[in-house]
Amino acid sequence: MGFVVEEQPYVVPTIHARHGDQLYIHGSVASRMLKSLRGGLRACVTVTLLDGLVLARSAFHHSMNYRSVIILGTAREVSGAEKPEALRRVVERVLAGRSEEVRGPNAKELRASTVLALPIEEASAKIRTGPPLDAEADYALPYWAGVLPLRMMAAEPVPDPRLSAGRPLSAALSGWRDLLAQRARRGD
Template structure:
């Protein structure tokens, strides 16, 4: 695992609220590893598109996948893209509307991805994506066959140029507003998982995997 600090480029340096910038690469890894969905920003035929999609991290590489027919993946492999992941941790209610905010952890990665053609790396990338979605699933479900692999495109994006931005804590009101009789504070936001719902076609007697039960 890399211990190098996060990059500092014109694109990753914060212009405003620089105190919210993260420099620890471990924080970047934590944000990515605890997320489930990223947003892929790419320009297709001169039009910007932002596509929500699954992803996975292996070391200092982020893997994205989709259909070989997806324009976003075909175009993304030939140009610079931007990938973001955000966790919403709280709604910050201030005494003044101007100072309402959000508590969050976010990561932004820039770069030109490469199309993964090596069979072993392609499987490793798909494993990383699967394990991000549901840890332990790669070793219990059927692996992709040749036809499925041929229909799936995998992109690899280096984490070399990335930024982290975090906002935590209570509201920051203007000094005169602290005397107002207006409730202020933070409403925490947490992601929770519900009880697993079996497929109606599931064979009788197949138990819920231990990993899912622990969610």
């Protein structure tokens, strides 16, 4: 998420959930800025999934396969009954089903959490797929060309060392082997 403080841009990594035509963003850093801006915070949220390295015959036509979206808008701070619901959606976005197998936030934790809402008013998406596109003359060059596919994969879940012996794996995690591959296909 990008925002501006006194002409300096900042980009902070964070997580989000989409609900209808708005994004909920978990944003403790940005919230400090928001407090000085009653009218809201101009923001840019960019999400990029890297799908592969595109290796062309010329350096110039090297590229990446990716899916990317850029959303521009004015973020507001979420409060009231919307806030726990937004936090629940963020947890569910990270791992579907998880919000039902944890202790939900108490009043103190809610106060210590910040959620921003960004209406999706202006957005652009870019996708690149497929093989390299070389200049026609370059196809005769004797270099290997193609794509190295990349994918985010999950490894074996690591139980908390303080977990009681014999505690069954989180139900939300039970399909972890397929979890990330599914998400990549769905385009989340």
